[in-house]
Amino acid sequence: MGTFSWTHLLIIALLFVLLFGAKRLPDAARGLGRSLRIFKSEVGQMQSESAAEAAHSDNPAVQQPLLAPAPHAQALIVEPQPSRRSI
Template identity: 65%
Template sequence: MGSLSLAHWLIVAAAAVLLFGAKKLPDTARSVGRSLRIFKAEVTQEGQDQEPPAAVTQGQLTVEEQARRLEEQAARLRAQSAAESRDKPVT
């Protein structure tokens, strides 16, 4: 009753494929991995002083901040592209 055998893991994997589909599974795993990394970083920072890094105080962006801004910009561009494609007349 302690550990999971290979058969148990196969059942879990089959259930995941049925729930998410084979195409969405890699994206789901990637998202879970990102979430766990963020959670781990937040937990390790909890015990430390919350002083901002020197790069942020000097006006430079951290890699995480740059990535967040790029993701926001990509989302805006996708929404704009979708809106434009809906507005085009079909010929």
């Protein structure tokens, strides 16, 4: 019940053609393909960098945090002061 049959896929394809038009679909598919290629290359680059960092670390059992908090990141809590009005 949870799988798509060929008729479901055909209906979805026809809806895309009706909504976006036959001229825009190749451009949209091309843009999606480029985006996926860029995403895959970035993920691969991140994985290779993390593997290189793990190989160069002195103690691989202790993992370093990816982002260190900034020293000024703590918010100051300011309590409201009562307003003084003179009549």
